[in-house]
Amino acid sequence: MHMYRAVLVDDESFTRKGLMKLIDWEACGFQVAGEADNGEDAFELIKREQPDLVITDIRMPVIDGLELIKLISLENMIQPSFIIISGYNDFKYAQQAMRYGVHDFVVKPIDEIEFTAILQSLNNKLKHEREEQLEKERLRGVELIKSLILGEAADVVIAEWEVRLQISKGDDVAYVFAELNDTHSWQQSGNATSNTRFKEKLEAELIRITAAEQPICMHEHRNRIGMLVPSELLKPFQGELEHFLVKLRDALDVHFGRGVFLYAGTRVSRLSDIRESYKAAKEALLYKYIHEDKRIVVYDQIRLEPLHYISFEPALFHEFMEQFEELKLDSVHTKVEHWFRDFRDKRYAPEAIKMNLQQCVMGILKTIRSMEGEELTLSTLQPLLNWHDNNLSLGELHRLFTAFIEESQNYVAELRKEQQKGGINKIKSYIELHFSHNISLKSIAAIFYINPVYLGQLFKKTYGVYFNEFLLQLRVSEAKKLLRQSSTIRIYEIAEKVGFSNADYFVTQFEKLEHMTPTEYRNQLK
Template sequence: MERLRAILVDDENFTRMGLLKLIDWEGCGFRVVGEADNGEDALEEIRRTSPDLVVTDIRMPVMDGLELIRRTAEKDGPQPAFIIVSGYDDFKYAQQAVRYGVHDFILKPIDEVEFAATLRKLSDRLAREKEERRRAESGLTGAAIEALILGESDDISEAEWRRKLSLAPGEGVRYALAELNDRHSWREPDVRTPTLAKFKERIREALRALPGSEEEERPFWLHEHRNRIGILITDRMLRPFGGDEGRFGAELRRAMGELGDDTWLYVGSPVAQPTELRLSYETARQALQYKFAIEGGPVLVFGHLRGIELLHTAVDAELIGRIVEQIEEQGPDRIEDAVDRLFRYIREHRFAPEAVKMCVQQCAIALIRTIRNMEGDENGLESLKPIVGWYDLHLTPGELRRLLTNFARESAALIEKLRGEQAMGGIQKIKAYIDAHYRENINLKSIATRFYLNPAYLGQLFKKTFGVYFNDYLLLLRIQEAKKLLRQTDLRIYEVAERVGFGSADYFVTQFEKQEGMTPTEYRGRLTRQGRGAEA
């Protein structure tokens, strides 16, 4: 948070030291930037530091506090607020102080709780007033920059633009786009995403904290785009960084604190004249296209990217197929390897953002298609919404990789579960098919082909599920049906063999004898003898 600046004025050194030690200035929204022991020195300190607040005694040598306030009020430009701290409980001083617009009159000895409350109240008021001034400034600046980046500034001279933008003669400028990334509820359920206006204000505060920003009070020109903040970066702002845009961007991110960790900066080409700013804006937008193509980030300077070709078409469908197959076959444990392989391909082939979008969509669609083909429902996946809705957000390559990895892992786990369910349901379907078609010329290989299974796998699954090998079960069905036909019909043996699926009568007789311990003829003869005995 940007702190307001304060100076302390008192001819007694121990009073100033007491104020410094007693009061939590930072907690009250201020930082003390200067001190003075008389009004004349204080006037010079005010000129030098442009404070937001002056805390002053009344009676001092050379120039007293009231004269200091009067002389300061005569100056043009923004005026600091004043708090009078005095040991003299004299109504006339209070009257004069009110006429000069003094914020408060506090008696010595100071009550630190009361004084801190006064400071916090004043800090809130000054912050609001600053914000109002900045909003007014932004309105003007926004219109000016909008005209510049759209190339609609023909009716305004170069000199006038330099005056509007506080640019020194010959000072160059470049346009940059600041982008806040990875702020979404899929990353952290309670993540707080600042509004664009708050993001803009944080950038402004960080700019004020950069080296060299206090040398001269020139405004920082920021512009709100639909979902990014435009920054006008002048030669003056780059001077402490040796003119290096990358170092400037890194320091800006650091000054933004926790918010800076998620901020990416895209810097356009420098231009010599403000009226050429449209070119810098367009190249900043081009730098955006390298977000997934260049390793490193998060400060992309167009001048470093010039000449690097980008791929705008989708990835080879064959590669997508291999990666999805790898995800399906390997299960959740090794998903990350497959996703990393995809992102290496994206970076090596310099994919533009729209190509990355198509690539991720193709992977997601292929996995969803597999789930649906297995009669599953992808809508139950928690990772589905992020992977189909990410393109409307600003995501870093690392965060997109994380979302795709999560989706791939969850999809693979569901596919594995469906495969298990399908295996159990499928083996029942296979058994029902055998029960209905055992009279036909079927075998393990033909059934495995029919149900898209490996014959060896089918044989193992059948034995595990039903406790009997496939061939033994098929033989049992055929022998049971043959016994029925031998009991209930006068079909010849070869006719019975054909009816129950044996291609050879001899083979039928051999298998029947193994199972029943007698030939089909003997089986039928025994039944005939038993019938005659019953009649006698």
């Protein structure tokens, strides 16, 4: 909690000491930074300490409370709030005090509850003013960065900000990107972090680890935060930029796990040159996946390192697609693991990774479409199509890609089952239509371009009966129908009509299934 600083001024020592003991200053949001027993000493103390609040007696020797307020108001310093205390309920003094913008007028003896309420009210007022001031500073910092990057900042504005950021001759300044990764609506935990919260925590940790008194200038670049890092902020780190980045990364890890990446541009000697540092920081972004373990990229350290734009070898990609369509998940996983190691070890540029993964995704979608599948049913497709619009670590990208492959392979297996089921249904319909002809498992397999052994196994698995048994049931069922409908048709004629070339064999098969001969079946009907 931010504590406001107060100074006590009263020529009576017991009043000051009494106030110190009477009030729970910390609970009210204040700490006492000093005390004085006369107006002259108080004036010097206030100039030195720059407090947020001055509590002063109105009647003191040499310089009284009102004169002290007048003197302070003439000084070129941040004006503190004032609370006047007096042993007299003097309306005239109160009127004068209020004209000087005094927060409150308190009559001795001081009531603890009343005075606590006054301090709490002032604390809320100061907090609101501070938040407004910080927001103004943020907006001014944003405008400064935008104008510097575009090369539109006026010299007078640059000079003003160099003073405010404590950039002296011989100092330098760098542009740094802070990026929060792996926080999105389709992550495993489902808890996406807003850019606003990330920015707030970033600013808070910057202030904490640097003890910064100057403004923190930040700018939101779509999906990452940019900031100015002058030499003054690096003093607690012996002026070492990388030491500062490590400390900042570790501080942010407490809030966001290992999702924060930092990219520093080259250090420039003038604020007006920050555009060059900004461009260098953007170049550093391209080395993200190469330095994923460290999660810090300093442009001056990597600027000579090569980046590669490599395509998958056609033969390897063809092999990948074959293994995918054959549903060889282990082989596909092995190949994907190899690719992602190469992305880092062979220094792939992010654009090359994007191009190669898109090639795989498009190949898989083509297979699904050829099987009359509906690709939009894949829950993992959309995240993978849009991954480059989000901040993803290589590990998270690997997880997403693997999840997409696994879901796609499961879908292809389902489509294949549906196709097989549809195919066997067609074969069954064909048998039902042509059972009276001279058909066999081999002849049907030839018609439907399928292995006869596989067809026999598939038929049994699908319908729970062997092909020959099913064919016999159809033929005997039709024979029974003919026997019921006509008493004059001969047995050999029925045999021919239902697909038997040999009447004796027909009788044998009929009896095998019905436990009686065709003639016995007919006589039974009579």
